[in-house]
Amino acid sequence: MPRTSTLRPCLPLPIEICQLIASFLPGPALKAFSRCSKQSHAIAAPILYSSIKLSLSSCAGFKEGGSLHHIRGKVRHITLPNIFPATRDEDIAAIVGAYDLFPKVTSLHIRFDCRNYDEALIFADILSKLVSPFCFYNSLQSLDVEKLDLPNPEPCNAGDFPPTQIPDGGFETLYFSNRSDLLRTREDCLVALRRGPVPAFLIDVSISTDLFSFAEPESRHPAPENNAYPFLCRTSQTLTRLTITTQGISTPFSPNIRADYLSGPAITVYTALKYLSVNLGNHWLYQHYIEEWAHRFPNLEVLDVRAAAGMWSWRRDDEYEVFPRFTQLRVARLPWPRSGASVAYHMGKTMAMQAIGFWLQRGMAKLEEVRFVRTNFDTFPAEDTTSVCRVARKSGGEWGGWELEWYDEPDVHTWPVESDSEDEMATLTL
Incomplete structure (x- = not known):
């Protein structure tokens, strides 16, 4: 029996209830239901359109x-x-x-x-x-x-x-x-x-x-x-x-x-911005990009950056100091940092942990989690490995009262996971 037929006994109900039921139908089924009668079209049209x-x-x-x-x-x-x-x-x-x-x-x-x-x-x-x-x-x-x-x-x-x-x-x-x-x-x-x-x-x-x-x-x-x-x-x-x-x-x-x-004096500061996602494809994430974002987005809470080439580069203290300007940052997804002049050398976890500890001591008190994504181009297709560092306040912690916990997990394409407030709707091509 067609899925749309389940709505026919509901037609005597108030139109608002029928529309609520119809809103759960997938797009093709909803279009089929709208063709059943004038009444069903009246129910489905507001959803379709x-x-x-x-x-x-x-x-x-x-x-x-x-x-x-x-x-x-x-x-x-x-x-x-x-x-x-x-x-x-x-x-x-x-x-x-x-x-x-x-x-x-x-x-x-x-x-x-x-x-x-x-x-x-x-x-x-x-x-x-x-x-x-x-x-x-x-x-x-x-x-x-x-x-x-x-x-x-x-x-x-x-x-x-x-x-x-x-x-x-x-x-x-x-x-x-x-x-x-x-x-x-x-x-x-x-x-x-x-x-x-x-x-x-x-x-x-x-x-x-x-x-x-x-x-x-x-x-x-x-x-x-x-x-x-x-x-x-x-x-x-x-x-x-x-x-x-x-x-x-x-x-x-x-x-x-x-x-x-x-x-x-003319620089624009986006005081309300909480979420920034930047996809640079196979290119690099440079520190001067991050410095501009820190100036423009002082209240940023979520930073999601994808750059398969990596994050270039951490060689001086002033480059470490760019991130602590994000005083409201809670979670971040970053390319794995590279150090020095050799693009073939990735920073190890020890150096990355030192960097995060430095951030915490310099004012990033709200930081909860940092994900570093390393792209392996030796495989086809290229594979991503994610190293996650979770931050927790702990008395006597190694990093000035903070404890850092590391673990590896497969990279998740859609991060962070956010729930949509609206139901998925059919799109009508006119």
Whole structure:
């Protein structure tokens, strides 16, 4: 007997109870149930349409007089179609113009698709057009920006950018100066990024890009208008969770330049951020990245960094002292640290334990657990080994009143484990 038939005896019940029962059905079964009758469609529609993949052709259906207008208030999650560099302005305007159709949207996923590096630079302008109306989504809490298949023609593995190439924010603004044929002048790019207001109430943002930058504005431009992610600066008081997937972060490598950069009056501090996840792929985690995060995220509680190459490098006391600036940090997942100039040598547990003991003595009183992940590239596929250090306050502990317990376990891909507050919902493609 089909699973959807179990709901038919329930139809005389109040519609709220029927919808509660229907919400536990998987997506295909729920769609099948919605086709049984007009009554079953009325029950299933609010659930089906709570998460939609919006296409250009379906925007009209949600407008006044459209067949979907009556359920527009049920939409909570929207995924926009793939945005290509060749996407016409009128098509983008049609999507952006639909902002007032969904008054209760809580999450929005924008997916860019590009196979050519030069064309990808146009995304700065496209993103600004999509971001501008977000302030009308008074309920918007989660924003996911994804950029696909973008090559990196000039990787800077050490994050050491010459003074003329220090990125100042945006989608690959590092290369704006030599791409004037596409974007005319750098000033034109800044004008494009200053269009319209941006929201000040996001709490969850996910960004996938080739090169990420928190870059602060120049003195002649009001903050934060020359950043392709201006909504990050505007949501600094509300953003609690930030997820970044990238090949590199444009923090200045030079200690002197970095000191001026981080001590500048225009730097944005994200006081509400509790969770930071950064996936650097097969690249390195550098100490100057961590130093910038410590300045920007003073109240960070969970730090999850994935970098298969490892964490480079701990050779001086000032590098040990970067982590104690995270005074509120509770749990951390880090690549296994490497020491000295030899990339083939990993730090042993003794040195890692000394580092954690140093952190505890320098002010990381809330630290509970640190996971160091070591990637073995000699196997195919590469395997991860996780060494976990648990911290506990103990009288007479070896590390100034702290006790450290080590054990090894297989790496878990999704860490830390968090339970979703909402039930899994079917996504309807329109």
